[in-house]
Every structure is written in C-alpha cells, then in structure tokens.
Amino acid sequence: xxxxxxxxxxxxxxxxxxxxxxxxxxxxxxxxxxxxxxxxxxxxxxxxxxxxxxxxxxxxxxxxxxxxxxxxxxxxxxxxxxxxxxxxxxxxxxxxxxxxxxxxxxxxxxxxxxxxxxxxxxxxxxxxxxxxxxxxxxxxxxxxxxxxxxxxxxxxxxxxxxxxxxxxxxxxxxxxxxxxxxxxxxxxxxxxxxxxxxxxxxxxxxxxxxxxxxxxxxxxxxxxxxxxxxxxxxxxxxxxxxxxxxxxxxxxxxxxxx
Numbered sequence: 001x002x003x004x005x006x007x008x009x010x011x012x013x014x015x016x017x018x019x020x021x022x023x024x025x026x027x028x029x030x031x032x033x034x035x036x037x038x039x040x041x042x043x044x045x046x047x048x049x050x051x052x053x054x055x056x057x058x059x060x061x062x063x064x065x066x067x068x069x070x071x072x073x074x075x076x077x078x079x080x081x082x083x084x085x086x087x088x089x090x091x092x093x094x095x096x097x098x099x100x101x102x103x104x105x106x107x108x109x110x111x112x113x114x115x116x117x118x119x120x121x122x123x124x125x126x127x128x129x130x131x132x133x134x135x136x137x138x139x140x141x142x143x144x145x146x147x148x149x150x151x152x153x154x155x156x157x158x159x160x161x162x163x164x165x166x167x168x169x170x171x172x173x174x175x176x177x178x179x180x181x182x183x184x185x186x187x188x189x190x191x192x193x194x195x196x197x198x199x200x201x202x203x204x205x206x207x208x209x210x211x212x213x214x215x216x217x218x219x220x221x222x223x224x225x226x227x228x229x230x231x232x233x234x235x236x237x238x239x240x241x242x243x244x245x246x247x248x249x250x251x252x253x254x255x256x257x258x
Contacts, residue, residue, distance in 0.1 A: 019104045022068030022083065024112070025051035031060030035250045036116045037123040037158070038065045038109045040130030043074070044082040050127070053234075057243055061252045063120075065112050069105065069129075085133040086167070091206055097168050103146045106137045113154045121250050123158035125242075127234065128202055131164020131193075135210065139172055142185040142218075158249050159191040160242055163202050163232055166210035176217040186218035190249040193222065194238050196230025 025047045039050050047066035054064045073079040075089040086101030113122045126134040138159040140152040147168065166172070176182050191214065195207030204226075211224040225241060246252070 017100060017104075019070040019072070019101070019108075021070050021108055023047060024068065025066040027051050027055045027064035027066070029061055029063045032253060033063055033117075033120065034061040034252055035121040035123060035157070035246075036063040036065065036113060037125055037160075037246075038067065038112050040067070040085060040105075040109070040124070040126030040133050041069070041083075042126075042128030042130055042163075043076075043084050043088075046083060053239070057239060059243055059246060059252070062246070062250075063116075067108065067112060072101075085129050088129070091165055091202060099147045099168075102133065102136050102167055103148050103150075105133050106140050106146060106152075107150075109133070109137055110140075110152060110154045121157040122154055123156060123160070123246075123250070125158075125160030125162075126164065127162045128164055128232065131161030132167050134159055135161050135164060135166045135191075135214070136168065138189060138191060138219075139166075139168065142182045142189060143175060143179065144182065144185075156189060158246060159189060160246070161191075161193045161210075162234055162238065162242075163195055163199055163207070164193070164210070165202055165206040166213055169210065169213045172213060173217045183218040186214075187220040189219065189221060190245075191219055191222040192225070192242065192245045192249075194225040194227065194241065196227045196232070198229050198231045201232035 039054060041047060041050050047068040051066040069083040069085045071081050071083050073081050074084050075087055085105040086098040089095050109124055124134040124137045140146050141156045145151050193211050195204050197204050215222055227238060
C-alpha cells in the first residue's frame with residue numbers, strides 16, 4: 001500500500017513523497033478475539049521477524065498485525081536505504097522530526113486498524129523505531145489529528161513501546177495544553193514503556209525522558225519499566241511483563257490484577 005504526502009501550505013515547494021509499505025503479516029487469535037494490536041518492527045527489520053515471536057506469546061485473545069516499513073534513504077546511514085518508518089539522524093531533542101514520514105506511517109497503522117470490528121479493542125506497539133512510531137500514534141490519537149492536521153480516525157486502548165523514544169517531544173506539551181479533550185484522552189490511555197539500562201543503540205536516558213515528557217503532557221496511565229543489563233533487544237522477562245500488562249489493561253479473558 002502506498003501513501004502520497006505533500007505540504008499543502010501556500011507557496012510550498014516541498015516535493016511529494018510516495019511511501020510504499022512492505023508485506024503485512026497477521027497472527028490470528030487462537031481464542032475469542034477481543035483485541036487487535038499493530039506491532040511495528042525496528043529500523044532495517046521487517047514484520048515477519050516479530051510475527052514469529054508474537055505467535056508464541058500466551059495471549060490467545062489478541063490478533064497481531066505486523067506490517068513492514070517502506071524502504072527509504074535514512075540520514076543516520078548516510079542516505080543508504082533500508083526499511084524505516086520515518087527518516088532520522090541522531091536521536092536527540094534537537095534533531096529535526098520527519099513529520100511527513102511519521103504521519104504516513106501513523107496513517108498506515110490507523111488504516112490497518114480501521115477495518116476491525118467495532119467491539120474489538122485496538123492498540124499499537126513496537127520496538128525501537130517502531131516504538132517511536134507507536135508513541136507518535138498515541139499522541140495523534142489523543143490530539144485527534146496527525147501532525148499535518150488531518151483527523152486521526154481510530155480510538156486506541158493500549159500503547160506499548162520497547163527500547164524506543166518519543167518523536168516531536170518538544171512540541172507535545174504545548175499542543176496538549178491547548179486542548180482539554182486531549183488531556184482527557186491522554187489520561188485514560190494505558191501506556192507501557194520498557195527500556196534496558198545497557199541499551200547502546202537507543203540510550204536508556206531517551207526512554208526515561210520520553211516517559212517524563214508523556215507524563216507531564218497528561219499521560220497519567222503510564223508505566224515505565226527498567227531492565228538491568230538489557231541491551232537493544234528483548235528478553236522473556238520483558239515479554240512476560242508485556243503479556244501481563246496487556247491482559248490487565250485490555251481486560252482480556254483470564255486477566256489478573258497487575
């Protein structure tokens with residue numbers, strides 16, 4: 001599926017970009033379908049890598065949708081192309097955000113969720129750059145619109161970010177403070193962030209700062225988990241935590257208090 005994006009402001013000369021998303025892998029629920037979660041891979045990866053892991057989790061009531069990002073030139077790699085949800089250089093508050101790429105990926109995620117039955121709870125999660133895209137989707141959901149002003153079409157019930165960071169953190173708080181409705185939505189959106197102290201790709205401090213910015217912006221139902229010795233990967237202890245948290249936060253069958 002492709003998305004055309006362009007700046008529509010008066011006199012804009014920004015060229016239009018087309019994003020061709022790759023193959024989507026779906027893990028069907030083994031039990032009663034209660035929730036659907038789009039799970040987003042990291043930089044240079046593909047959807048099938050995570051679908052294989054997610055299929056093994058003891059969450060029979062969740063349908064997992066694992067899309068593959070477009071292949072595009074990435075500034076971090078000197079313009080070398082790889083699968084990426086958006087373009088990026090260094091991870092820092094001062095680095096420019098690729099709003100066009102972020103909006104296109106958030107729209108792709110929302111489109112994948114928009115055809116789910118009305119009684120199914122919806123969520124977005126991801127790892128590394130996928131976690132960043134999931135958190136960006138969360139901000140679009142609570143603000144009710146993408147960065148370009150177009151309306152965000154789905155209601156999210158859970159956000160999970162592993163070893164990630166928050167894009168557009170500099171502007172989030174001001175945008176949130178301008179809307180009482182956004183603050184209400186943010187306060188009721190369950191969000192789980194997990195990060196390893198030994199992460200040498202996305203530094204632990206980025207995870208901490210992201211959690212702080214989200215909390216100060218009104219995300220009251222946010223949990224941040226630290227894992228000693230964990231690098232830029234996942235471990236059974238972390239996925240067990242995700243399973244327990246999702247079961248409780250989404251009210252899945254057989255849920256236990258967290």
